[in-house]
Amino acid sequence: MTFYLKNIFNEAGNITLFTLRFFKALTEPAFQFREFVRQCFAVGYKTLPLISITGFIMGLVLTIQSRPTLLKFGAESWLPSMVSLSLIREIAPVITALICAGKIASGIGAELGSMKVTEQIDAMEVSAINPYKYLVVTRILATTLMVPLLVIYADFIGVYGGYIGYNIHGSMSLFRYFSEVLEHLEYLDFMPAFIKTFFFGFFIGLIGSYKGFNASNGTASVGIAANEAVVAASLSVFIIDMMAVQLTDLFF
Amino acid sequence: METQPIINIKNLHKSFGENKILKGINLSTNKGESVVILGRSGSGKSVTIKCLVGLAKADKGSISIFGKEITSLNNNELNAIRVRIGFMFQNGALYDSMSVRQNLRFTLKHHTQDLAESDIESKIMEALDNVGLKESIDKMPSELSGGMNKRIALARAIIIKPEIILYDEPTSGLDTITAREISELILSLQEKYKTTSIIITHDMACAKMSGNRILILKDGLINAEGTYEELEKSKDEWVRSFFI
Ligand SMILES: Nc1ncnc2c1ncn2[C@@H]1O[C@H](COP(=O)(O)OP(=O)(O)OP(=O)(O)O)[C@@H](O)[C@H]1O
Ligand SMILES: [Mg+2]
Numbered sequence: 001m002t003f004y005l006k007n008i009f010n011e012a013g014n015i016t017l018f019t020l021r022f023f024k025a026l027t028e029p030a031f032q033f034r035e036f037v038r039q040c041f042a043v044g045y046k047t048l049p050l051i052s053i054t055g056f057i058m059g060l061v062l063t064i065q066s067r068p069t070l071l072k073f074g075a076e077s078w079l080p081s082m083v084s085l086s087l088i089r090e091i092a093p094v095i096t097a098l099i100c101a102g103k104i105a106s107g108i109g110a111e112l113g114s115m116k117v118t119e120q121i122d123a124m125e126v127s128a129i130n131p132y133k134y135l136v137v138t139r140i141l142a143t144t145l146m147v148p149l150l151v152i153y154a155d156f157i158g159v160y161g162g163y164i165g166y167n168i169h170g171s172m173s174l175f176r177y178f179s180e181v182l183e184h185l186e187y188l189d190f191m192p193a194f195i196k197t198f199f200f201g202f203f204i205g206l207i208g209s210y211k212g213f214n215a216s217n218g219t220a221s222v223g224i225a226a227n228e229a230v231v232a233a234s235l236s237v238f239i240i241d242m243m244a245v246q247l248t249d250l251f252f
Numbered sequence: 253m254e255t256q257p258i259i260n261i262k263n264l265h266k267s268f269g270e271n272k273i274l275k276g277i278n279l280s281t282n283k284g285e286s287v288v289i290l291g292r293s294g295s296g297k298s299v300t301i302k303c304l305v306g307l308a309k310a311d312k313g314s315i316s317i318f319g320k321e322i323t324s325l326n327n328n329e330l331n332a333i334r335v336r337i338g339f340m341f342q343n344g345a346l347y348d349s350m351s352v353r354q355n356l357r358f359t360l361k362h363h364t365q366d367l368a369e370s371d372i373e374s375k376i377m378e379a380l381d382n383v384g385l386k387e388s389i390d391k392m393p394s395e396l397s398g399g400m401n402k403r404i405a406l407a408r409a410i411i412i413k414p415e416i417i418l419y420d421e422p423t424s425g426l427d428t429i430t431a432r433e434i435s436e437l438i439l440s441l442q443e444k445y446k447t448t449s450i451i452i453t454h455d456m457a458c459a460k461m462s463g464n465r466i467l468i469l470k471d472g473l474i475n476a477e478g479t480y481e482e483l484e485k486s487k488d489e490w491v492r493s494f495f496i
Contacts, residue, residue: 111349119343120345123341123345123346123347126305127363129362
């Protein structure tokens with residue numbers, strides 16, 4: 001039991017130091033811009049198809065599932081705005097973040113883990129290249145920037161899926177559907193949900209890098225790093241989400 | 253001026269947990285000298301040269317390079333020393349997301365800023381020519397054989413024209429002809445640029461050709477020291493057993 005607790009505190013301490021190192025490295029010059037762009041591209045490219053499919057299905061299914069209930073209350077006209085609200089406020093951010101946790105965090109964990117194990121990170125260090133700056137900072141920044149963009153994309157795809165779902169039984173033009181949605185959408189529906197996605201992105205990059213960078217020696221640890229990265233990143237998404245929702249609830 | 257040793261290790265200790273690897277190594281090399289380290293697998297040869305570049309932290313003892321005590325340097329000061337050292341990893345450690353060309357270019361560009369594009373290209377070609385692998389310039393590390401990997405790693409270590417080169421088994425896994433070429437290359441670098449080298453090897457032909465002095469590591473200490481000819485005729489049977 002004490003061993004278990006000691007491990008948790010150790011890990012928490014290490015990850016805090018790792019985070020502090022990120023902010024310190026940010027302030028130092030010689031930012032690796034090209035590597036950053038390359039990572040942004042990798043993040044978007046890897047997840048775009050997955051997010052398109054899941055976003056679309058979420059919007060579609062949610063509409064189909066909600067229709068009977070709303071019909072009962074004779075409130076079918078609320079369907080577009082209600083579905084879009086739950087999509088934009090909660091479902092799209094969380095689903096997108098979970099997909100990124102599965103795809104990106106594990107990818108970063110495995111990539112950095114194998115670089116660590118095959119001494120590539122050591123090779124950078126002896127060439128006086130700061131591996132933290134080159135590998136970690138660029139990846140964390142890339143996920144922090146790209147996850148929010150992917151969420152906005154998922155919002156649109158989800159609403160579009162809702163439109164398709166709506167038209168299975170009803171008939172409404174795409175333009176009408178979108179104006180219906182936008183009419184009921186307020187600044188406060190969108191903004192808190194959007195802000196939390198930066199935190200999702202930050203933690204996905206941070207946890208993936210942390211696990212990979214700290215892989216011990218031996219090829220087995222690469223798999224472990226990737227696996228732990230997914231688990232920890234997914235968990236952190238839910239925890240951040242819970243805190244974000246409570247904070248929003250408190251202040252607005 | 254008294255000639256000062258380029259590398260001077262005194263009483264170096266290193267352990268991993270309970271496992272004591274180095275128990276007081278002493279080693280000093282002068283400019284332009286090649287020192288070969290022999291020792292059985294797991295005796296701590298790689299750990300010794302990793303301590304030299306700060307990849308492993310020494311527990312006790314002093315390491316001075318170019319007259320600077322590196323155990324007490326901060327990261328920036330350490331990097332100022334590292335750029336003057338070439339390090340060839342035992343398993344190559346090539347960046348596997350980059351092609352051979354990018355591997356060399358990446359190292360070179362971070363080493364010497366604002367090099368002209370044509371200079372970079374000619375340096376890359378020169379380094380590859382030295383290891384006889386010009387035609388592999390656009391291959392990825394995963395497409396190279398084990399020996400080719402080694403030679404590219406060697407090219408990457410020498411491309412920055414370092415004053416010190418640390419070779420971790422430069423000829424292991426190579427056929428005898430290529431191994432001899434690599435040994436000759438090490439020798440010619442030493443003669444042409446007055447490079448100081450530490451060479452870890454199990455290849456006695458390489459040790460004989462490119463080493464001025466041989467040290468044998470045993471139980472965490474330097475057990476024997478001398479030229480190839482001296483050690484070959486050593487009274488100690490264990491030392492002699494390396495030379496069969
Ligand atoms: N990072 C590490 N963590 C724990 N133990 C290590 C580490 N690196 C090396 N060791 C231990 O140190 C000892 C010496 O390792 P080293 O790599 O220096 O051997 P070596 O002399 O280079 O052998 P070889 O000829 O097989 O390369 C080994 O027993 C190894 O288990
Ligand atoms: Mg070794």
